[in-house]
């Protein structure tokens with residue numbers, strides 16, 4: 125039986141890096157569950173790589189087909205952008221396991237949609253000071269570093285991923301990303317066991 129692995133964690137905890145590594149490990153046989161968004165494509169992005177890009181009409185069609193698993197709307201300075209997960213016609217949960225990066229909100233909605241027993245949480249944690257340094261270092265490499273947004277996210281994450289919210293979501297196990305290789309090894313072992321059940 126297939127499972128859905130949901131990688132979660134605060135900003136700069138290493139989700140993206142870990143996701144890429146898990147996907148490259150063919151022995152795990154995980155499939156990507158690529159999210160959808162109504163936000164415009166950024167330079168360097170490609171349809172179907174980070175996201176499937178659509179618009180409000182595309183979203184409405186998917187909703188009519190009852191294929192939207194969970195959806196989040198963000199009121200940005202450019203207007204409302206929606207991010208959502210879609211049931212893909214080629215998905216085969218009997219045989220395949222899927223992996224995605226999710227928020228706690230998405231996790232809760234997906235537990236409702238698929239059933240908790242189908243869902244495997246992988247919560248990644250990094251000590252706050254180290255995480256902030258990694259976030260600043262990553263931002264510094266950008267042409268136009270967005271330190272303000274970085275600070276906003278850092279504070280928002282503390283609320284979104286509060287101990288209470290984690291507890292209510294049934295997330296108890298944590299994977300500490302101090303050393304990437306050790307963390308990856310631990311996560312891979314955990315996933316291998318979890319998808320066997």
Ligand SMILES: Nc1ncnc2c1ncn2[C@@H]1O[C@H](COP(=O)(O)OP(=O)(O)OP(=O)(O)O)[C@@H](O)[C@H]1O
Pocket residue numbers: 133134135136137138139140141142258259261262301302303304305
């Ligand atoms: N164990 C580690 N040691 C050192 N640097 C790391 C480690 N893990 C991740 N990083 C670095 O920290 C930064 C944040 O990692 P990454 O982009 O994977 O995080 P993320 O959780 O996807 O962040 P966001 O949610 O903000 O997009 C990257 O520059 C990455 O190279």
